[in-house]
Amino acid sequence: MVEAGEFFGLLGPNGAGKTTLISILAGLVAADTGTARVLGHDVVTDYRNARRRLGVVPQELVFDPFFTVRETLEIQSGYFGIRDNDAWIDEILHHLDLAGRADANMRALSGGMKRRVLIGQALVHKPPVIVLDEPTAGVDVELRQTLWGFIRKLNRDGHTIILTTHYLEEAEALCARIAMLKAGKIVALDTKQNLLSRFAGLTVRLTTDRLPEAWQSRVMRQEEGTYLLSLANYAELESLLAALRQDGATIAELSLQEADLEQVFLRIMARHQ
Amino acid sequence: MNPALRRGWLTLLYKELLRFWKVSFQTILAPVLSALLYLLIFSHVLESRVSIFDGRVGYTAFLVPGLVMMAVLQNAFANSSSSLIQSKITGNLIFVLLPPLSPLDLYGAYVLGAMVRGLVVGAGVFVVTLAFGPMEVLHPLWAVTFALLGSAILGTLGLIAGICADKFEQLAAFQNFLIMPLTFLSGVFYSIHSLPPFWQALSHFNPFFYMIDGFRYGFFGLSDIAPQTSLAVVCVFCVGLTALTLILLKRGYKLRH
Numbered sequence: 001m002v003e004a005g006e007f008f009g010l011l012g013p014n015g016a017g018k019t020t021l022i023s024i025l026a027g028l029v030a031a032d033t034g035t036a037r038v039l040g041h042d043v044v045t046d047y048r049n050a051r052r053r054l055g056v057v058p059q060e061l062v063f064d065p066f067f068t069v070r071e072t073l074e075i076q077s078g079y080f081g082i083r084d085n086d087a088w089i090d091e092i093l094h095h096l097d098l099a100g101r102a103d104a105n106m107r108a109l110s111g112g113m114k115r116r117v118l119i120g121q122a123l124v125h126k127p128p129v130i131v132l133d134e135p136t137a138g139v140d141v142e143l144r145q146t147l148w149g150f151i152r153k154l155n156r157d158g159h160t161i162i163l164t165t166h167y168l169e170e171a172e173a174l175c176a177r178i179a180m181l182k183a184g185k186i187v188a189l190d191t192k193q194n195l196l197s198r199f200a201g202l203t204v205r206l207t208t209d210r211l212p213e214a215w216q217s218r219v220m221r222q223e224e225g226t227y228l229l230s231l232a233n234y235a236e237l238e239s240l241l242a243a244l245r246q247d248g249a250t251i252a253e254l255s256l257q258e259a260d261l262e263q264v265f266l267r268i269m270a271r272h273q
Numbered sequence: 274m275n276p277a278l279r280r281g282w283l284t285l286l287y288k289e290l291l292r293f294w295k296v297s298f299q300t301i302l303a304p305v306l307s308a309l310l311y312l313l314i315f316s317h318v319l320e321s322r323v324s325i326f327d328g329r330v331g332y333t334a335f336l337v338p339g340l341v342m343m344a345v346l347q348n349a350f351a352n353s354s355s356s357l358i359q360s361k362i363t364g365n366l367i368f369v370l371l372p373p374l375s376p377l378d379l380y381g382a383y384v385l386g387a388m389v390r391g392l393v394v395g396a397g398v399f400v401v402t403l404a405f406g407p408m409e410v411l412h413p414l415w416a417v418t419f420a421l422l423g424s425a426i427l428g429t430l431g432l433i434a435g436i437c438a439d440k441f442e443q444l445a446a447f448q449n450f451l452i453m454p455l456t457f458l459s460g461v462f463y464s465i466h467s468l469p470p471f472w473q474a475l476s477h478f479n480p481f482f483y484m485i486d487g488f489r490y491g492f493f494g495l496s497d498i499a500p501q502t503s504l505a506v507v508c509v510f511c512v513g514l515t516a517l518t519l520i521l522l523k524r525g526y527k528l529r530h
Contacts, residue, residue, distance in 0.1 A: 026371055029530050048278075048373035056371055062364035066292050078284025079372035081277030121368065 001179075001189075002162060004039065004128070007155050009175030009192075010164040011265060016181040018164045019059055022131050026056045038129055052080060055127035057119050059134045059164075063106040069093070070102045073120055080125035092120045095150045097143065112139045119147070129160045136167065148174060172261040180268055187272045195264050202231040203263075204240070207253040212243045225252070282378035285369065289386025293352055300390060304348055305397040308340045312402060315462060325464050326495045337402045338416070338489045339461035344398045345420050346484065349391030349427035350434075350452055353383045357435025358444050361528075370529065376522035380432065380515070387428030388421065395420060408492070415500055416491025422507045423484040427452075429514045436521050436528060455481045465497050480510045 002008045010018050023029035024036050027043050027050070035042055041049040064072060073092065077085040093099045096116040101109065106117065119135060132151070136144045152174070155161050165171055171178060171192075178195055180188040188195060207226045211219070221228040231237055237256070244251060293300040316333035323332045360366035369379065402408065410416055430452070438444040459481035465473050476482045487503035490496035496503070522528070 023530075027529065028367065028370055030525065048375070051371060051373040054371075058364075058367055060364050060367075062367060064360075064365045064368065065363075066295055071291075075284055075288050076368060076372070078287070079281050079369065079374060081280045081373075083280055125372075 002160060002177075004160050005155075005158055007152075007161045007174055007176050008163065009171040009178040010162060010181065011168065011171055011178060012164075012181035013269065015183075017184040018181055019133055020184075021181070022056065022133050022162075022164070025131065026054060027051060052125065053128050055122035055125065055130045057122045057130075057132045057135050059137070061111060061114050061118070061138070063109075063114050063117065065105070065107045068103050068105050069098060069109070069117055069120075072106060072117060073124055076121045077124040082125055085124060088126065089120075089124065092123055095146075095153075096120055097146060112143055115139055116143070116147075123154075128158070129162070130154065131162045133164050134166060135163070136165065136170065144170075168262045168265055169260070178261075180265065182269060182272050188268050192261070196261065197232060202233065202237060202256050204229045204231055204237065204254065204256045206240075206251065208244065208249050208251050210247065210249050212247050212249070215240060215243060278373075278378075281372060281374050282382045285374065285378065285382035286385050289352070289356060289382055290389060292356060293386075293390050300348070300352070301394055301397060304344055304394045305401055308344050308398040309401050311340055312336060312405065316405070323463070323467070325467075326493070330493055330495065333405060334408065334493075335464070335489075336462065337399070337405075337408060338492045339485055340402070341395045341399045342420065342423060342485045342488045343456055343461045345391040345395035345424050346427045346456060346481065347391075347452070348394040349387040349424040350431040350448070352390040353387035353428045353431030354435045354438075354444055354448070355431075356386070357383065357432060358438055358441060361435070361439070362441070366528065376519050379522055380429075380518055383432050384425055384428040387431055388424040391424035391427065392420060395424075410492050411494040412491045414491070416488055418504070419484055419488040419491060419507065422504075422511055423488065426480070426484070426507070426511050426514060429511070429518050432518055433514070433521065436518075436526060439527070455479055458482075459485050460497065461485060480506065483507050483510075 010021070012018050020029060024031045025038060025043060027047050030044070035044070037043065038050040038054050041053065043050045067075065070089065070093075073089045074085065077083070077089070090099070093102055096119060098113065098116055098120065101113060106114065109117065115135065115138060119132070122130060122132075130151075136147065139147065148170075151161060151163075161174075163171065163175060175192060177191050178188070179186050190198065203220075205226065205228055209225060211227055215229065218229045218231065219227050220230050229240070231240065312333070315336055320332045325332060325335045357366070360369065399408075434444055434447040438447065458476065459479050460476065465476045465482065465486075468476065483498075483503040483506040486496045486498060487500045487507065490500040490503070
């Protein structure tokens with residue numbers, strides 16, 4: 001479903017099944033039905049190859065209190081069969097702004113730093129597919145920017161990125177294609193552009209003495225002379241204005257809002273109540 | 274096995290060793306001290322009162338291999354069980370579940386790590402007891418064989434307990450109601466020939482008895498039953514538990530949901 005090299009967003013309310021889906025991919029949970037493959041490798045029958053190609057940043061803030069940051073990353077490299085990984089580990093530490101804490105014990109790190117180590121652990125084996133399960137929860141704004149810079153670079157270098165997040169503006173800024181989940185079902189799956197135009201388009205607030213008959217069907221809400229209209233794009237706005245002029249209507253007030261992913265999300269979720 | 278695959282389980286073994294080594298005060302020195310206390314108290318109180326193998330072996334000498342083996346068994350169990358339950362409860366087990374490690378890799382690394390801890394503590398206890406007088410080991414190969422098998426069995430039992438338990442208290446119950454009674458009733462402190470017939474017969478159903486009796490044969494060339502019999506029983510037990518554990522790991526029982 002997700003294409004190689006994509007930056008893919010997985011959105012949905014709590015309990016929608018995002019983490020379960022990721023867990024099935026990672027082999028942490030067995031699927032009740034169906035199969036999952038990572039770059040063509042079945043996650044059950046060919047788990048070694050599937051897991052070698054997958055890097056997962058778990059949602060829970062977990063760590064092993066026995067080890068330092070560097071030990072944690074070295075051990076994780078070893079699990080994937082990689083030795084002498086120091087150059088790449090140093091690069092990861094640098095990009096995640098952890099170089100100064102490499103020899104600190106995991107216990108001594110703040111929550112945001114532990115989160116960064118988790119991201120580092122998912123990257124030690126340079127997986128072609130990287131899954132991030134709400135990676136920015138509890139991470140401050142500055143670091144979030146650094147982090148997204150790094151993830152974007154990985155995506156440009158050819159890594160496939162799958163992201164779940166509660167910050168919809170993050171998904172809007174980063175993801176090219178988005179799936180929305182609700183109660184374990186995909187309720188929307190499309191490019192971000194299509195989702196934004198298909199489900200949202202423009203919302204126009206118009207105060208006028210009369211609205212042409214042909215446009216009545218577009219009214220979402222009406223209050224005396226003020227109409228809230230849903231338009232697909234700016235071209236439709238031009239047609240609306242032309243129709244008003246032809247009818248000789250007077251425009252008392254006109255304002256418009258461009259829909260964002262949050263509005264799309266809310267509408268789709270409401271539709272699947 | 275290709276080098277990348279071998280490195281995976283070797284790393285897990287290294288992590289298991291590093292884990293207990295970093296807290297060796299608690300994982301090695303403490304159990305050695307406990308064994309020393311047992312030896313001091315029991316040998317002082319019982320040396321002149323208990324006759325073993327018709328008086329051919331002094332009680333303190335008899336006690337030493339029992340205590341060494343008890344240390345081996347208890348620490349092997351403690352290592353794999355506590356490592357796994359801690360990882361499960363803190364959630365960092367995911368670091369081991371995400372990489373391409375097979376059930377056999379997990380089994381091998383956890384059990385070998387437990388064996389090393391058990392054998393290191395056992396060796397420590399043995400060295401300390403040498404302070405009480407010279408100790409002859411008549412058949413070292415038998416002793417080493419039983420120490421290896423015993424630590425492997427308890428490391429495996431620890432792994433099973435760690436897999437099954439969801440909380441520390443369930444693990445403690447496993448330890449207190451199964452491992453401890455089986456160890457204490459296996460003949461660490463006494464020869465089963467000194468027991469009434471009923472308890473003597475019951476002891477033959479305790480697999481721990483064979484481990485300790487066989488190990489003791491390595492020291493004195495004397496035992497309650499023939500070492501070959503003990504070896505056979507212990508081997509069967511070891512293979513059975515290993516098979517069970519591999520099945521649990523393959524199914525992901527309580528590890529992968």
